[in-house]
């Protein structure tokens with residue numbers, strides 16, 4: 001007849017453990033940056049490293065920024081003919097397994113800034129709000145860096161200005 005009491009005690013213990021969090025840490029977001037882009041470019045992209053130090057798997061559900069009309073979570077993918085394209089992440093979120101670091105980087109996952117409302121110049125600080133399924137919301141700041149930090153890409157110098 002006392003089984004429910006034992007269950008209640010166990011449940012309480014489990015809740016206490018969860019509340020204390022053991023040696024689990026927090027969600028850490030580091031190295032948040034974006035590329036320079038002139039106003040003429042409608043869109044921009046942000047990159048960062050997200051380390052899930054919490055005790056549970058989590059998901060990055062969405063992001064928002066006052067500097068952008070719309071923000072989407074994107075991935076790069078190989079289109080037909082060896083052409084890279086990008087699209088919203090298929091599941092609608094970015095999975096963040098506990099204890100792992102997920103890197104949003106050039107040529108991979110990124111936070112897409114659609115319909116920019118301002119120019120992104122070197123040194124600009126762009127506030128971004130990240131929303132996680134478990135960790136809640138987090139304010140981070142993207143530093144705008146030079147395009148030169150992009151990995152080298154084949155280019156045919158298509159910006160010829162004639163002469």
Ligand SMILES: [Cu+2]
Nearest residue numbers: 074086087112
């Ligand atoms: Cu994109």
